[in-house]
Amino acid sequence: MRIFDPHIHMTSRTTDDYERMAAAGVRALVEPAFWLGQPRTSVDSFVDYFDSLIGWEPFRAGQFGIRHHATVALNPKEANDPRCRPVLDLLPRYLDKDGVVAVGEIGYDAMTPAEDAALAGQLALAVAYDLPALVHTPHRDKARGVRRTLDVVAESDIAPERVLVDHLNEVTVGLVRDTGCWLGFSIYPETKMSPPRMVELLKRYGTERMLVNSAADWGRSDPLLTRATGEAMQLAGFSADDVDRVLWRNPVEFYGQSGRLDLTALEASDPTFAGNSILRGGE
Amino acid sequence: MTPDRLRAALRGVPDPQWLDAALRRVATEPTAIERFFVTAARRCGRGPLPDPPGWTADEAARALLLATLPNGHAAAAETLYRQGDAAEKRAVLRALPLLPIGAECVPLLHDAIRTNDTRLVAAALGPYARHLEQPAWRQAVLKCVFTGVPLAVVDDLPERADGELARMLAAYAAERHAAGRTMPDDAADLLRRLTIPTPEA
Numbered sequence: 001m002r003i004f005d006p007h008i009h010m011t012s013r014t015t016d017d018y019e020r021m022a023a024a025g026v027r028a029l030v031e032p033a034f035w036l037g038q039p040r041t042s043v044d045s046f047v048d049y050f051d052s053l054i055g056w057e058p059f060r061a062g063q064f065g066i067r068h069h070a071t072v073a074l075n076p077k078e079a080n081d082p083r084c085r086p087v088l089d090l091l092p093r094y095l096d097k098d099g100v101v102a103v104g105e106i107g108y109d110a111m112t113p114a115e116d117a118a119l120a121g122q123l124a125l126a127v128a129y130d131l132p133a134l135v136h137t138p139h140r141d142k143a144r145g146v147r148r149t150l151d152v153v154a155e156s157d158i159a160p161e162r163v164l165v166d167h168l169n170e171v172t173v174g175l176v177r178d179t180g181c182w183l184g185f186s187i188y189p190e191t192k193m194s195p196p197r198m199v200e201l202l203k204r205y206g207t208e209r210m211l212v213n214s215a216a217d218w219g220r221s222d223p224l225l226t227r228a229t230g231e232a233m234q235l236a237g238f239s240a241d242d243v244d245r246v247l248w249r250n251p252v253e254f255y256g257q258s259g260r261l262d263l264t265a266l267e268a269s270d271p272t273f274a275g276n277s278i279l280r281g282g283e
Numbered sequence: 284m285t286p287d288r289l290r291a292a293l294r295g296v297p298d299p300q301w302l303d304a305a306l307r308r309v310a311t312e313p314t315a316i317e318r319f320f321v322t323a324a325r326r327c328g329r330g331p332l333p334d335p336p337g338w339t340a341d342e343a344a345r346a347l348l349l350a351t352l353p354n355g356h357a358a359a360a361e362t363l364y365r366q367g368d369a370a371e372k373r374a375v376l377r378a379l380p381l382l383p384i385g386a387e388c389v390p391l392l393h394d395a396i397r398t399n400d401t402r403l404v405a406a407a408l409g410p411y412a413r414h415l416e417q418p419a420w421r422q423a424v425l426k427c428v429f430t431g432v433p434l435a436v437v438d439d440l441p442e443r444a445d446g447e448l449a450r451m452l453a454a455y456a457a458e459r460h461a462a463g464r465t466m467p468d469d470a471a472d473l474l475r476r477l478t479i480p481t482p483e484a
Contacts, residue, residue: 055369056369059400099368
């Protein structure tokens, strides 16, 4: 089982986690920019953080054969602090980098006017830099937040197939299913989604444009729940090709829209990827 | 290494016209280098060049861009390093010996050696490290041994290695021995060469 975790905050994980993930089949991941577990108070701490997302973390991941890419943005929480907002002026420098494959995570936390402005402005940046966008949906008042997110996406110039709406669940999946956006699901030990519930959604809604991530972050989370979801899919009768589509080809296709996804080192080192295309299916 | 040799090596990259145009532009409009430098890997590839050995296409293209600047090499190197991702930083470090500069960029070596990214530590110990003061250079060599960087990357090692480095290596070997571990072969060889008296001594 080859796994591409499309949303995992490795900054908050130990090097042992990389080792366990590699053993479980994780070959590639995308680390979206977010907070540090407590709110930042200045632009300078964003600079050091973004630099680690395009420097230290890819190196750390590479030691275990895992390809690391990042998304960069001002996250919704910190968009509300005027001390942090000037980071928006720094984003263009990072959105040009090889390892940056989307703008994200952007979206709503408490649905404030400051978050409205940051979301719309950063969707415009995604268009300007020809990148897809990873959009977080709020934990509180989620259904309303998802509707408002979709409205802002529709009003922007970004094409829906270049938008991944994340942290969906049973209540919100139906709102996004027919919009053309990609659908992300975070599998957590307790909150958000669980592997058995995810399998039920895949049975009902199919595997097209569906992405599964562990999102593993500062909270109680588990970077191996992508693998657990793949195993739960197989037990429920999904084929190896279905699992590969959800856990590998879908994230490759979504982030591949950046033109910057580079999995050539993996193809060269792993017989599973013999052949020319990173979009190659099956195992 | 010379810019001419890098230029010859880059004739076979996927988009040589892009590189030619970028070099012409940088020669007359130095500020244009920032955008070319960041996109060079996407245009020229990241694979190893057949020659010169030890260079990748993106490193060579970026080094060539820096060397093509008409002036302001040290300031540009500093900016591109500070704003760069790990590959860009590494390319700046590899470019330093090709540039018409003095010791102004030594702070970049200090920064690279402070990291735990072995690609940066290795790139900091090329020919430009002749400007690095001896205590910092010894620490960097020992850091290579400690983090598994082959000592073959250290430029001028046989001539520059001194008695103090031998003492540091011996102390490290004693620590390794006490822990039931061995020294990497290249470090053990170096220590042996530094401690066994030559016939004429």
